[in-house]
Amino acid sequence: MGGLSGNATALRVTVAILILLAFVPLLHSGYDENLGRSVLMFATLSFGWNILGGYTGYVSFGNVVFFGIGTYTSAALWQHWHQQSIPLAIGCAVVVAVAFAIVLGIPILRLRGHYFAIATLGIALATEEIVANIDWLGAGSGQAVRPLEAFSSYYFAMWAVCAASMLVTYLITRSKLGYAFVAIRENEEAAAVLGVDATRYKVIAWAISAAMAAAAGAVFAGANGFIDPPTAFATDDNVFPIVMALLGGVGTVAGPLIGALILTAINETLWSHFPQIHTLFFGAVIVLVVLFLPRGLLWLMNTRGGWRGVVAAFGAYRL
Amino acid sequence: MELFAQDLVNGILAGGIFAVVALGFSLVWGIMNIINLAHGAYIMMGAYTSYVLFSTWHLDPFLSLPLAFGLLYFFGYGVQRFVINYVVRAPLLTPFLLTFGLSLLIVNVALFIFHGDTKGITTQYSGSNISIGTVTIAWTKLWTLVVALIITTGMQAFLTASRTGRAIRAMALDIDAAQLAGVRVSHLYAVVYGLGAGLAGAAGVLISLSYSLQPSMGDPFVITAFVCCVLGGLGTVQGALVGGLLYGVLEAFGSQYVGTGLQDAVALVVLLLVLIIRPRGILGKATA
C-alpha cells in the first residue's frame, strides 16, 4: 500500500520540516514569525485544494471562498459576541464552511472540468461582492478583529491547523476514502460502475477542502486584526495555493507544504529585491513551473526517469 | 415603462461589446479546448493601444481598431506557437494556470509602463446622444454596436467561406483527421489563438470608448466572456452574439433592480442556472 501517499522519504523530510517550523517563535523575530505563519497558512490552503483538485480531480478556482468564510466567522464572533477564543473561531468557521460546501456542492459538483473551475471562480467573485453588501459583516469597510495579547498564539494555532491538514491528508491516502477520490479522478464512470457513489464522495472531498481553508482563515483573521472583502477573498490566496500544490506535487501528501515553502521563499526574495515588479516575476514563475513541471517536484521523484523524465515530459503535451 | 425601454436599449448596446468579447474567447475554447485566462489581458492591450494612438496622434479609436486587431493577432499567434503550444493537449489545470500566469505577466508589464492610475479617452463626439422617443442613445455606444455587428458578421464569413476558415472548422471537429488530410494543425492553432487575441483587442478598443482604462480592466471580462459563451453556446459566432446580447440585457435589468454593486453575483446566478438547466446554452449543440 502507501500507493497514494507519495514518496516515503520526501514525506519524512517534510514532516521534519514541519516540526522545525514549530520552533520559529523562539527566534523572537516578528518578521520571521509572520513569514512562517504565512507559509503555514498557504500550505493549509494548498492541502485543502489538493484534496479536491489533486486527489479527486476537480480543479477548483474558488477555494478562497471558504478562507473568506473562515475570516468572517472569526470576525463576527468578535464583533457580535465578543469571543476571542481561537479554537472556538476555528470550530465555528469549519462548521459554517462545511455547511456552505455541502449546500453548494450538490448542484455545482455535477459540472465537470472547465465548467466546474469557472463556476467556482464565479462563486468566489460573487461571494466577495455579496459580503461587501452585508452590513452585519461590515460591508465594504470591513470589520476589526481584536487580536489576542499573546500574539504567538496565532502562530501555534496556524501550525496546528497546518499539521492537522497534513495529517488528515495522510490518513485519507491510507484509507478506503482516498481510493474513492482517486477512482473518481481517474475515471468517474468506471468508478460508479464499481460501486463508488461519486456525488457523495465529491461533496465529502469539497467539505474537507472547505474545512481546511476556513480553519486557516479563522486564524488569519485574528492575526491580521482586520478583514474586509478584498483581504478575505484575495486572488493571491486563491491562486498561490494551487501553484504551490502544482510545484510541490499535485496529489501527494507532502507536495503542498514543499510548494508553499519554495514559493514563499521565492516570493519573499522577489519582494525584497524587486518590489515593483515582483508580481511580474511571479507570473513568470507560474509560467515556468507550468511548462516544465506540470505535475510537480514530487512526481519527479515518484516516477521513473527523474530529470530526464522532465525533459521527455516537456514535449508530451504538445501538438 | 420608459425605464424598461431604456434598460433594454442600454443592454443591447452593451451586449454588442460583450458579443465581441465573447467571440474570441469562444473560438479559442470551442476549437482548442483552452480557457484563455489571458483574454482579459488582451482586451486591456487593445484598449491601451487605442489610448496611446489617440493621445499621441489623435487617431480616432474606430480607426485604430484594425491596427489593434492586427497587433494582437500577431502577438497571440506568437504566444500560442511558442508557449501555449507545449501544453495544448495537457489536462485542464495546465493551460488554465499557464494562461493565468501569462495574464499576470502582461498586466504587470502594463502596470509598469502605464502605472495604475485611471485613464480615459474622450473624443469630440463622446458626450453626444440621439433620442428616439423617451430613449436616449449615446452616439459612441451606437457606433460601437454597429462595429461589433460588422466584426461578428466578418468572422462568420471568414469561418464559413474562406479556405482557412473551413480548415479551422474541420480541425475543430477532428484534429487527427484534419492533420491526416494535410491541414497544418500547429499553424492553424496559432491562427485561432491569434484571432482570439485580435478579437479581444478589438473589443478592448470598443471598450476604451465607453469605459475607463486601468491595467486590470480586462480581468472581469473573462467571466463575462465565459457567461456569454455558456448562455449562447460554445464555438459558434451566432452563439457568441446571442450570448453577448442576452447577457447585456440581463445585466442592464440586473443593475436596475438589484443594484450595480451586485453585478458579479447576478452573472454568477445566471451562469449557474444555465449550467444546471441547459449546459450547452441556447444555440449550442449537445456534446458528450
Add this chain to the structure above:
Amino acid sequence: MSDAGPEPTRRTFLSIDNVAMYFGGLHALDGVSFEVERGAVLGLIGPNGSGKTTLMNVVSGVLKPTSGNVRFGGRRIADVPVYAVCRLGIARTFQVVKPFANLSVRENVAVGAMYGRNGSRRSARASFDRAQELLEIVGLARIAERFASELTVPDRKRLEVAKALVLDPEVLLLDEVMAGLNATEVDAALDLLRTINQRGTTLIVVEHVMKAIVSISTSVVVLAEGKKIAEGAPAEVLASPRVIEAYLGARYVKRQRQRETDA
C-alpha cells in the same frame, strides 16, 4: 439449456422486457424482449450499430430506457442509481478499456473490492487481499504492482474482467472482450470465461468473434437495427437466413439464391 418461454409461476432470473431506447429521432433499441436463465451463457450478436452496447448500458443501469424494463431478482434496474447496480449483483466490462491509469493493477481491482457488493464489510487491507485473489484467477498476479497504464491490450482486458469479477456478480456483462486478441489469446479468454461460468456466474457476452460465440454460448440473441431478430441455440441462429441477411445485406442473399437456382 433451452430458451423455453416464461411460465407465469416461475420467477425469472433476468428479464429484458420490451426495452426501447430512443435518442431524439434515433431508435437505438426498439421493443427488445428476452430472458436470461440463471447459469446460462447468453451470446448477444448483431451487425455494428444494432444496439448491442446500448442494451448493455441499459442492463447495467448506465442508461435508463425510454420505455420497457429490465428486471433482475424482481427489481427494476432503472429504479436503482448506477453505483448501486453492482450491489444488486450485476457487473460489466467496457468495450473501450480505460483502467485507472495512475493506480497499480492491484489497486485497480481493490477499488471494486472496497466499494462493490461486499465492500462495506471489508477493510482496506482485506480489499487488497481480495484483489490479489482475483488477480490470481485472471492470471495477472505477477504484475500486480505495475501501473495499469503500462499494460498490454490482452492484460488490460484481463484487468477489466478482474475488476468486474471482484464485485461478486451473479450476472457478468462482457462487452466485446475478445476484440483485438489473436487466436491464442481468444482461446485463453474463452477458458477463463468458462471457469467463471462454472463457478456459478451467468454471462452475457457481446461479441463479433463468432467462433467464441459458438463455442461458449448456451443460447444466442441477435439484434439488428435495434430489434431482436432471432433467438435460440447458437447453431440454428447462425444458420438462419434472416441473421445472415442482417449481416451481409439483403442484396447479397438474393444474389446467392439467384446463383444457387441458376446452378
